[in-house]
Amino acid sequence: xxxxxxxxxxGCLLLVxxxxxxxxxxxxxxxxxxxxxTSGGQAYDSYLAAPAEGGPYPGIVLVHSFRGLEEGYRTMxxxxxxxxxxxxxxxxxxxxxxxxxxxxxxxxxxxIAFLGERDxxxxxxxxxxxxxxxxxxxxxxxxxxxxxxxxxxxxxxxxGGATQPASLIDQLDAPMLILHGTADSAxxxxxxxxxxxxxxxxxxxxxxxVYYGEPHGFMLExxxxxxxxxxxxxxxxxxxxFRRKLG
Numbered sequence: 146x147x148x149x150x151x152x153x154x155x156g157c158l159l160l161v162x163x164x165x166x167x168x169x170x171x172x173x174x175x176x177x178x179x180x181x182x183t184s185g186g187q188a189y190d191s192y193l194a195a196p197a198e199g200g201p202y203p204g205i206v207l208v209h210s211f212r213g214l215e216e217g218y219r220t221m222x223x224x225x226x227x228x229x230x231x232x233x234x235x236x237x238x239x240x241x242x243x244x245x246x247x248x249x250x251x252x253x254x255x256x257i258a259f260l261g262e263r264d265x266x267x268x269x270x271x272x273x274x275x276x277x278x279x280x281x282x283x284x285x286x287x288x289x290x291x292x293x294x295x296x297x298x299x300x301x302x303x304x305g306g307a308t309q310p311a312s313l314i315d316q317l318d319a320p321m322l323i324l325h326g327t328a329d330s331a332x333x334x335x336x337x338x339x340x341x342x343x344x345x346x347x348x349x350x351x352x353x354x355v356y357y358g359e360p361h362g363f364m365l366e367x368x369x370x371x372x373x374x375x376x377x378x379x380x381x382x383x384x385x386x387f388r389r390k391l392g
Contacts, residue, residue: 172227173197177219182235184255185248191256192219192234194226200265203391205272206256206293207234208249208279210362214238217370218276221380224370228384231266233259237279246308249282250289257292270294270391274383275301277331277362284310284340288317295390297322297383300361302332303340311340320350322386324379326359354382 174197181188192214196202205225209218214236222234235256237249244252253273261268273296275283280301285308287296296319303311321344325337334355344351356363356375364376 173199173229175223175226177223177226180233180259182233182252182256182259184252187240189239189252190214190236192222192236193232194222194234195231195263195265196226196229200231201267202229202231202265203270203272203387204257204260204263204266204268205230205232205274205387206253206260207232208237208253208273208275208282209234210277210279210365211238211242212277212362212365212368215365215368217365217368220370221364224380225384228388230272230384230387231260231263237282246285246306250286253282253286253290254292257290268292272296272387272391275299276364277301280332281305281310284321285313287319287321288313291318293319295320295322295387297324297386299324299364299379300326300329300332302336304336305332311343314343314347314349317344317347317349320352320390322382323351323353324356324382325353326356326361326363328358329361331361352386354379 175194176197177194180191180193182191207222218234222232225232233256237252260266271292271294273283273287273293276299280298283296283298284301284303287293327334341353
């Protein structure tokens with residue numbers, strides 16, 4: 146049976162059938178490397194992928210899930226970069242499994258500085274995306290770090306952590322895309338709908354796509370990037386959102 150998904154965009158709820166992945170420009174050749182981001186006097190093991198030539202391109206900071214910088218995120222970073230972005234997957238758990246929000250905030254700011262030193266990055270076009278705990282960090286820091294012009298939060302936690310991202314809605318100026326599964330037991334879809342309602346009531350620009358039957362962390366399976374209709378569609382949603390919002 147073909148899956149369907151729900152789309153919530155700026156407060157409008159639509160049920161649409163599965164569709165073919167939207168066609169973008171031809172994929173670019175990519176260079177990738179392990180890099181270190183220095184923050185708080187420590188070097189965080191991270192991963193960078195960028196188009197092999199040309200630019201400047203939008204820069205993206207990618208925040209992995211609580212399971213670490215798994216191989217699937219490296220694959221995703223490469224595929225993302227092939228669409229015309231310089232993507233930095235920052236290893237925020239290099240020294241602690243659960244660092245403080247202040248530590249992560251500084252690491253993200255230092256990641257921005259790292260990208261800003263590159264000739265192939267347009268420092269005026271920066272985005273933030275994250276998965277699981279990284280989804281929470283996207284919801285939490287997009288309102289606080291003005292350098293980010295847009296964000297994509299994957300199965301995040303709007304009401305989790307010492308500071309709930311939902312408490313900062315009034316500070317949110319950059320547009321956000323929320324991607325979530327209806328079978329997410331760790332971050333229930335009811336919380337996401339509540340968060341979306343609060344965003345709508347506050348007049349904040351957001352888009353949302355909900356995938357029927359998908360669990361928490363649905364983009365990776367056994368540490369590897371899934372390669373099926375749902376994963377392809379979700380990646381395309383992220384790429385197209387950043388293209389529209391970052392130019």
